[in-house]
Amino acid sequence: MSKPVIGVTTSARSGWRIFPLVALNIWLAGGRAVRWGAGRPADISKVDGIVIGGGDDISPDLYGGELVTSARLDPARDALERRLVGEARAAGKPVLGICRGAQMLNVALGGTLDQDAYATHQTSRRYRTILPRKTVKVLPKTRLVDLAGPEEMKVNALHSQAVQRLGEGLRVAARDTGGMIQAVEAVHDPFALGVQWHPEHLFYARRQRALFRALVTAAQAKLDHRNQIDAVEGEAA
Template sequence: MSSQPFIGISTYFEASVKWGVWELPAALLPAGYPRLVQASGGSAVMLPPDDPAHAAQVVSRLDGLVIAGGPDVDPRWYGAARDPRSGPPAPERDAWELALIRAALEAGTPLLGICRGMQLLNVALGGTLVQHLEGHMDTVGAFGQHPVTTVPGTRCAAVLPGGSDVPAYHHQAVDRLGEGLVASAHAADGTVEAVELPQPAWALGVQWHPEMGTDLRLTRALVAAAVEAPALTRS
């Protein structure tokens, strides 16, 4: 396999985006995501929403997968009534990213979920979400910073021993853990800040936004896992 593993990153469609003289529909991804992957030794592959039936074929061509942050997960995916403070649904993106997650888990493809991506990983495995949480999104449109503490003995703790100060922006969080997931980091108020599947799977979700900082440890760990994963898991 190439020394630059292919790391897919989910993106999203916007109906109208303006750049230069153009204002057109576009597939978007904040630049921090591909830059983080590239700085960590991977080649970034952007994955706009597609037919969920294509997810397994797409994942089979990747060495690793990042599910990016974004809008609230539609509560219908975890059997809950909509809280009026939940954001508008993104059905196309929900269906596509859930299919990518399930395909990655089935194939054994290393997976990193970021913010919404962590929440979707939890939902994909039958977990639920808190639809509104105070204190983790203090200013609309501005990332905050807060400490997280990792749980000893977890993969997250191996990557971030003891914990870290992290950039964060969210108002939803994990409630009931999905099947097989363990909580591997917490905020000071007890909010679950990371979840993972036990060994040998490499599936980790973090509630914060590493792409808004300079700490490469998480994405370097993902890229290392992508290099080390047996080729048969991606065939």
């Protein structure tokens, strides 16, 4: 049986070093990764699922927000990823969003972002390291709690923006200790999960590998014409 193929979007600035980590996690989960980015061919029909990766901020033009001076934008990447999320959802293919990718999943489904999230959530601790320092609380009765367990987890968090108003069909799956949204997930098929942290750097942690395994499991279920969420929950059980 061939491995599910996962398209992975990356930043033009940091993709060269991030893609190998994401590809490793996908390989460990039983899939095969191909790299996408602005200016590269990106055809949703050629893959079985997608990862929207981290990096640049998302332009507020996409959701009617206001630009903050610290924002680092890539409009071409915004357009590519917004299209891919829409096409993946329309084609019934699973999505995993990482940091910026979680935000893009939300925006592409009609949600908004808080561009200065740490000003809004002043009791949320901000860390600028890939080391797992931030405490995240996984919410009960979510798919994420089935995948990663109910215990608090330590994650890395490099973001300045965060999900504000939820996109269509999404629910909150985790928050930090200050109440800031740290994960969102689709309520119904096809499978979609967005996390504000960078699980690709935490491949040594079973709970983080489970996120990539869920994506690959959902992609295989799509290939087999099975319900993706049932397949993911069945494996997590």
